Amino acid sequence: MLLAMAPASPIKLSDEEKLYILQRLDQFRQWHALDEKRYCLVCGEIITGRQIQVTRRTGGNGPLRIICPTEHCNAMPMQWVRPTEEVLIRIAMIEAERRRLCLIIRAGRAMQLLSKKDNKQYDQQNKP
Numbered sequence: 766m767l768l769a770m771a772p773a774s775p776i777k778l779s780d781e782e783k784l785y786i787l788q789r790l791d792q793f794r795q796w797h798a799l800d801e802k803r804y805c806l807v808c809g810e811i812i813t814g815r816q817i818q819v820t821r822r823t824g825g826n827g828p829l830r831i832i833c834p835t836e837h838c839n840a841m842p843m844q845w846v847r848p849t850e851e852v853l854i855r856i857a858m859i860e861a862e863r864r865r866l867c868l869i870i871r872a873g874r875a876m877q878l879l880s881k882k883d884n885k886q887y888d889q890q891n892k893p
């Protein structure tokens with residue numbers, strides 16, 4: 766497991782080189798500029814071509830590989846989609862839902878705390 770997770774060191778490249786590599790290695794979508802954005806289906810982040818990491822699999826001679834820049838996400842080009850309006854709307858909806866859930870959980874906790882406090886007060890008031 767540890768071996769498989771061994772990080773390949775990112776390679777430093779000029780902008781042109783990086784764009785060229787993106788164009789060559791991403792067989793699924795066209796890249797026209799490094800500032801183009803993609804939505805990573807695995808980690809749910811919006812990434813730019815500039816952020817994408819270029820690594821070499823083994824030593825210095827392995828094939829080049831491009832992976833998602835997000836920590837612990839090794840998504841490959843196949844899992845990057847164009848952030849079209851549809852995708853952005855979905856992201857916004859997921860975000861809104863997450864926030865709503867957060868609020869509900871927080872409200873639930875607050876209610877619990879309140880009811881505990883109430884009980885305490887109630888106990889104290891009713892002490893002989």
Ligand SMILES: [Zn+2]
Pocket residue numbers: 805806807808809810833834835838839840
């Ligand atoms: Zn990712």
